[in-house]
Amino acid sequence: MNPTARIPICNEGTEGTARCFSADSFAKLQSIMYRKTIEKGTVLFWEGDPADKLLFVRSGRLRITKTSDNGRHITLYLLQNGDLYGQPDPSGKPVHSFNAEVIEPGEIGLIQMADLEVLLWQHGDFAIEFMKWMGLMHRMTQTKFRDLMLYGKSGALCSLLIRLCNSNGVPDSDGTLISLKINHTELADMIGASRECVNRMLSEYRKENVILVKDGYLVVKDMDYLRKICRCESCPKEVCRM
Template identity: 55%
Template sequence: MNTVDNVLELESLGNIQCFSEQNRNRLLVTMKERALPEGSHLFWEGDLADKLYYVKQGRIKLTKTTDEGKELILYMYHPGDLIGHADPFISSNHSYSAEVLESSVVGVIENKDLELLVCQHCDFAIDFMKWMGVHHRITQTKFRDLMMYGKPGALCSTLIRLGNTYGQELADGSTLINKKITHTDLSNMIGATRESVNRMLSDLRKKEAIEYAGGLIVIKDLSMLQEICHCELCPKEICRI
């Protein structure tokens, strides 16, 4: 799968797909474009949540930092994703930070412009409620993964989500996660130590559920991962990283 195919595949999973083509165009006309360098921040925890952001290019991760300084990765956003609070018409502050993982281009939508679209077009309001629903479902399923079946379940669920997001099917039916993911990244995604992630990945390799190829993770036995995390077979637009 080449780079263009990867981008198109990620865009097809983007949460802006909740909007019809007409309403997507309404959003695109409203937004103002902003370029962001790698390592910068779109916003910080505590900033006023008065905008939505549409990822046109690049990758952005949302993180929450604990009192002890531990970082937890909540979401990874890609081209085609709309980022922001699901309750934009209530004055609030961001409860997480958004870090730019690679050079990105985003469209910025002011809440006042969004509110005008909702008031003027009832079909847009319906699509916006669909986006809110998807946003909440992703959050609910991630909390389920992290809380109900221990760290092994959370890790297996995260590997499945990575496969759905970056997966490339190989000739033998296995799935290559075509994105470099470090053990530190995985530990931050599930709220575990890097050492415990190392042990769990080693166990999965011994069970031949996964393997490594060129430093990338390959899912060999998807059904085993699904069994460990009690997978509910959510659609890919929900079961994503």
């Protein structure tokens, strides 16, 4: 596959964070994308690299992480089909604040900032929708830092489970099954805790009949319990997601 081939405009409905755009605006955005295949384990960018592109996830899955002072990578986003990501900054030469690693192979669309600026100048309706997308991304980041800082590890884990249900949940006879297979170490990396701490909290939730494990997948049985622990503010699902 030619990584520089233009992506044709498709008639697919928008998903993920790209829902901020109308069908017409999304078509304009896709018209300036360039296709690129991604392989598992590839790092698309590191903190400090030039942030001169947006990326749109057409298939596969990405992990956006922040490096702590001790060198640990804390997972802030799990990007999947339909998610648009980038750090546009009108001041000077923007750089990435996070790292992006491919955890499931697939395909992305790359959008050069210079091409994006032309669209913003030419189409006022697109510019307004782009501002809405930027506002959504900022709010998602703020709520995740809130979860990590204000309500302790238990509150952060409960919030994480709710977000995973909103992003990857499917109805199950016992509640909501999180269709993404995720281990305790990965959960710990998402809330800045140790694996032992997550093991202990999940064991307590199982005893309280709040969650269960079915064929290696987590099932949330009592969503109200989780909402109470993390002081859920009933954010819309567009914000309360991974």
